[in-house]
Amino acid sequence: MGLQYRAAALAGIVTQFAWGFLEILMFRAFYRADASAFPMDFSALSSYIWLQQSFLALFAAWMMENDIMDSIVTGNISYELCRPISIYNMWYTRSIANRLARAFLRCFPILAVAVFIPNPYGIAAPASLLHFLLFLITLILGLAVTVSFCMLIYVLAFFTVSAQGLRIVFTSVVEFFTGGLIPLPFFPEKMQRVMELLPFASMQNVALRIYSGSMGGYEMKKAVIIQVFWLVAVTAAGKLLCHVAEKRIVVQGG
Amino acid sequence: MNKKKSSIKLYIHYISINIRCMMQYKSSFFLNVTGQFLVSFTVFLSMFFMFKRFSSVEGFTYSEVLLCFSTILLDFSLAEMFARGFDSFSVMVRGGDFDRILVRPRGEIMQVLGSKFELTRIGRMLQAIMMFIYGIMASGITWNFSGILTIVFMIIGGTVVFSALFLIYASICFFTLDGLEFMNIFTDGAKEFGQYPTAIYGKKILLFTTFVIPYSLFQYYPLLFLTGRSGNILLMFLPLGACWFIIPALMLWKFGVRHYKSSGS
Amino acid sequence: MITMENVCKTYKIAKRNAGFAQACKSLFHREYETICALNNVSFTINDGEMVGYIGPNGAGKSSTIKILSGILTPDSGKVLVNGKIPQKNRIEHVKNIGVVFGQRSQLWWDVPVIDSFELLKDIYSIPESDYKNNLDELTELLDLAHLLRSPARQLSLGQRMRCEIAASLLHSPHILFLDEPTIGLDAVSKLAVRDFILKQNKIHGTTVILTTHDMQDIEALTSRIILIGKGRILMDGTLDDIKKGNDNNIDETIAELYRAYDI
Numbered sequence: 001m002g003l004q005y006r007a008a009a010l011a012g013i014v015t016q017f018a019w020g021f022l023e024i025l026m027f028r029a030f031y032r033a034d035a036s037a038f039p040m041d042f043s044a045l046s047s048y049i050w051l052q053q054s055f056l057a058l059f060a061a062w063m064m065e066n067d068i069m070d071s072i073v074t075g076n077i078s079y080e081l082c083r084p085i086s087i088y089n090m091w092y093t094r095s096i097a098n099r100l101a102r103a104f105l106r107c108f109p110i111l112a113v114a115v116f117i118p119n120p121y122g123i124a125a126p127a128s129l130l131h132f133l134l135f136l137i138t139l140i141l142g143l144a145v146t147v148s149f150c151m152l153i154y155v156l157a158f159f160t161v162s163a164q165g166l167r168i169v170f171t172s173v174v175e176f177f178t179g180g181l182i183p184l185p186f187f188p189e190k191m192q193r194v195m196e197l198l199p200f201a202s203m204q205n206v207a208l209r210i211y212s213g214s215m216g217g218y219e220m221k222k223a224v225i226i227q228v229f230w231l232v233a234v235t236a237a238g239k240l241l242c243h244v245a246e247k248r249i250v251v252q253g254g
Numbered sequence: 255m256n257k258k259k260s261s262i263k264l265y266i267h268y269i270s271i272n273i274r275c276m277m278q279y280k281s282s283f284f285l286n287v288t289g290q291f292l293v294s295f296t297v298f299l300s301m302f303f304m305f306k307r308f309s310s311v312e313g314f315t316y317s318e319v320l321l322c323f324s325t326i327l328l329d330f331s332l333a334e335m336f337a338r339g340f341d342s343f344s345v346m347v348r349g350g351d352f353d354r355i356l357v358r359p360r361g362e363i364m365q366v367l368g369s370k371f372e373l374t375r376i377g378r379m380l381q382a383i384m385m386f387i388y389g390i391m392a393s394g395i396t397w398n399f400s401g402i403l404t405i406v407f408m409i410i411g412g413t414v415v416f417s418a419l420f421l422i423y424a425s426i427c428f429f430t431l432d433g434l435e436f437m438n439i440f441t442d443g444a445k446e447f448g449q450y451p452t453a454i455y456g457k458k459i460l461l462f463t464t465f466v467i468p469y470s471l472f473q474y475y476p477l478l479f480l481t482g483r484s485g486n487i488l489l490m491f492l493p494l495g496a497c498w499f500i501i502p503a504l505m506l507w508k509f510g511v512r513h514y515k516s517s518g519s
Numbered sequence: 520m521i522t523m524e525n526v527c528k529t530y531k532i533a534k535r536n537a538g539f540a541q542a543c544k545s546l547f548h549r550e551y552e553t554i555c556a557l558n559n560v561s562f563t564i565n566d567g568e569m570v571g572y573i574g575p576n577g578a579g580k581s582s583t584i585k586i587l588s589g590i591l592t593p594d595s596g597k598v599l600v601n602g603k604i605p606q607k608n609r610i611e612h613v614k615n616i617g618v619v620f621g622q623r624s625q626l627w628w629d630v631p632v633i634d635s636f637e638l639l640k641d642i643y644s645i646p647e648s649d650y651k652n653n654l655d656e657l658t659e660l661l662d663l664a665h666l667l668r669s670p671a672r673q674l675s676l677g678q679r680m681r682c683e684i685a686a687s688l689l690h691s692p693h694i695l696f697l698d699e700p701t702i703g704l705d706a707v708s709k710l711a712v713r714d715f716i717l718k719q720n721k722i723h724g725t726t727v728i729l730t731t732h733d734m735q736d737i738e739a740l741t742s743r744i745i746l747i748g749k750g751r752i753l754m755d756g757t758l759d760d761i762k763k764g765n766d767n768n769i770d771e772t773i774a775e776l777y778r779a780y781d782i
Binding site (some may be wrong): 029 | 269278282283285286290292296297299300303304306308309310311430432433438447450455456459
C-alpha cells in the first residue's frame with residue numbers, strides 16, 4: 001500500500017531521519033553542558049532515538065485509522081455492525097496489520113543508515129542476546145498496548161460529538177507520558193516513578209530502553225508485568241465500552 | 255487605495271464567516287483548543303524538566319531559552335492562524351475547489367487564506383502569549399527601546415518566514431500530492447527544535463538556518479543582541495532581513511498556479 | 520460572443536499499476552500517458568444563445584468549460600470571450616461569467632445560505648443596490664425565500680442547486696456555464712431549474728452553455744447542440760438536425776449517434 005506512493009514513502013523516511021538527527025544534536029548540547037547530569041549513556045540515548053524513529057508507525061498515537069474515525073463520525077458504522085463479526089476484533093486486527101506494514105516499510109532504511117553513524121551518535125548493538133529477545137517481545141507488547149489504547153479512543157468517539165478534538169487531546173497526553181518528547185529518565189525522579197506505572201509507559205518506553213541495556217534486571221521484569229497488566233486492562237475496558245456503544249447504536253438506529 | 259480597503263474588508267468577512275462556521279460546533283471547538291494548548295504545553299514541560307536537570311545549554315539559561323521558545327511559538331501560531339488555509343490546500347486541489355477560486359475576481363492567495371482561518375489554533379496562541387509574557391518577565395533583560403524593537407522585529411520576521419513555508423508547502427501541492435510529509439520538518443520541526451537557539455545544533459545547522467531557510471536570522475542572532483552577548487546593532491535588524499524568504503515562496507506559488515492552469519490536474 | 524478556433528489540449532497522466540511488483544517498479548520508474556482532451560475544437564456562440572454541450576464522459580466537455588472560464592490554458596488555438604482572451608486577464612474575465620459545477624458546492628456548509636451570498640457580494644464587489652435587486656429577483660424566481668436562513672448542509676440536493684445557481688448569478692454575469700446542473704435532482708427541482716434558466720435567458724439575455732447527460736434538459740432548454748467525442752466536435756446544429764425527422768425519442772437518438780461515431 002505504502003509502496004505505491006514512492007515520494008510519500010521516501011519523504012517519510014527522510015523526515016524521520018532528519019527529526020532523529022536533530023533530536024540527537026539537541027541532547028548532545030545538553031550532554032556537553034553537564035555530562036554528569038545525563039541519566040543514560042549517550043549511546044543508549046542515540047539508540048533510543050533511532051529505534052523510536054524506525055518504529056514510529058508502531059507507537060505513534062496520532063497515526064490513527066482515519067477510516068475508523070470517519071465511519072464513526074459519518075455514521076457508516078451501522079454497516080459494519082451488520083457484519084457477523086466482533087467490530088472490536090476487526091478494528092484491532094486491522095490497526096495492528098496497518099501499523100506493522102507501515103513500520104516494516106520504514107524501519108529498514110532508517111536502521112540501515114543509523115548503524116553506520118559513528119558511535120555514540122548511531123545505533124549501537126543490543127546489550128546482549130537476552131536484551132534483544134526481550135526487546136522484540138516488549139516491542140510487540142508495546143504495540144498491542146498502543147493499539148488497545150487507540151481502540152479506547154475510537155470507542156469513546158461514539159459518545160462524543162468531537163472525535164477530532166478528543167483525538168488531539170489524547171494524542172498530546174500520550175506523546176508526553178510515553179517518552180515521545182523526552183525519554184522517561186529525563187523526568188524528575190519522583191515523577192518518573194509514577195509515570196512508569198501508567199499505561200503510557202508500557203507503550204514505546206519499555207522496548208526502547210531495554211534494547212540498549214538502560215534498565216536493570218528487576219526493572220525489566222517489573223516493566224513486562226506492568227505491560228501485560230495494562231494490555232489486559234485497557235483491552236477489557238475497550239471491549240466493555242464497545243459493547244455499550246453497540247447497544248446504543250442499535251437502540252438509536254445509528 | 256480603494257482596492258486595498260475592499261481587500262481588507264473581504265478578509266475580515268472571510269474571518270467572520272469562518273468563525274460562524276466553527277461556532278456551529280462549540281464543544282468540538284473547545285476540545286480542539288484544549289488539545290492545541292496541551293500539545294505545546296507538553297513541549298514546554300519537557301523543556302522545563304530538561305533545565306531542572308541541566309542548568310544551561312551552550313551557555314543559554316532557562317529564562318533565555320524560554321524567551322526564545324515563546325517567540326518562536328508566537329511566530330508559528332500567528333503564521334498558522336492566518337496562513338493555515340495553505341495547510342489543507344492539498345484537499346482543495348484534489349477536490350477541484352481551486353477551480354472555483356480561479357473563476358472569482360480576486361487574488362488566489364487571498365481566497366485560499368480566507369477559505370480556512372483556523373481559530374482553534376487560538377489554543378496554541380494562548381499558550382504562546384502566556385509563555386511570551388512569562389519569558390519577557392523572567393528573562394532579566396532590561397527592556398529599553400532597542401530591546402522592544404528587536405523583539406517586535408523577531409515576531410515580524412518569524413511570522414513572515416513561517417507563512418512563506420506554508421506557502422511553499424501549498425505550492426508543492428500543484429505538482430504532487432505525495433511526499434508532502436517532508437515539509438513538516440521545516441514547519442512543525444522548526445517550531446519544535448526552534449525552542450532552543452539554533453547554535454546548539456552545531457555549526458552546519460547554524461549555517462543552513464542562516465543562508466538557506468533563515469530561521470536563525472529571527473531567532474539566534476537577535477537573541478545574542480537581546481541578551482547582551484553581542485553589541486552589534488546590525489543583529490537587531492536581521493529579522494527584517496529574513497523576510498526575503500517570502501519572495502522565492504511567492505515565485506514558486508505563481509509558478510504552481512501556472513502549472514495548474516496548463517495541466518488542470 | 521464566444522469563439523474557439525482550432526483549440527488543442529493534451530494531458531500527461533502518470534500510469535498507476537496495480538500489484539505489488541508493479542508498485543515496486545514504479546518506485547524507480549514511472550510511465551506517462553498522453554491524453555488528447557481537445558483536438559482542433561472550433562465553434563462560435565453568439566450573445567444570448569443557449570447551447571447544449573453533450574458527449575460521453577471524458578469527451579472533453581469539462582476541458583472546454585475550463586478553458587472558456589479561464590481555469591485552463593490551451594496548448595494551441597485561439598479563444599476569445601467578448602473579444603478578450605480569458606487566460607490573459609483572469610480577474611477582468613471572470614467578473615463577466617458565472618459558473619455552476621453541479622458536483623461541487625460553493626456554499627459554506629455550516630452557515631445560512633444568505634451568509635454565503637453576502638460574502639460573494641464582497642468577493643465580486645457588487646454595489647449594494649444591484650445586489651439587493653438581484654437577490655430579490657433570484658429569490659422570487661427560484662423560490663428561495665424560506666431557504667436563505669438555513670445552513671447549506673440542511674438543504675436537499677434540489678434546494679441546494681437552486682441556491683448554487685443563484686450564487687452564480689448575483690453579480691449579473693453575461694455568460695453562464697452550467698456543468699451538469701440537474702444531476703441527481705428530483706423531478707420537481709429539475710423542472711424548477713429548467714424553468715428558471717429559460718427565464719434568465721429571456722429576461723437578461725444571458726448566454727448559457729450547458730453540459731449535461733440529461734437529454735430532457737437539452738430538449739427543454741437549448742435550440743443548438745454541440746456534440747463532442749474523443750476531443751473532436753462531431754456535430755453542431757439544432758435538435759431537429761440531429762433527429763432528422765426521425766420519430767425516436769431524444770435518448771435513443773443520442774445513443775444512436777454515440778454508436779455511429781463510436782464514442
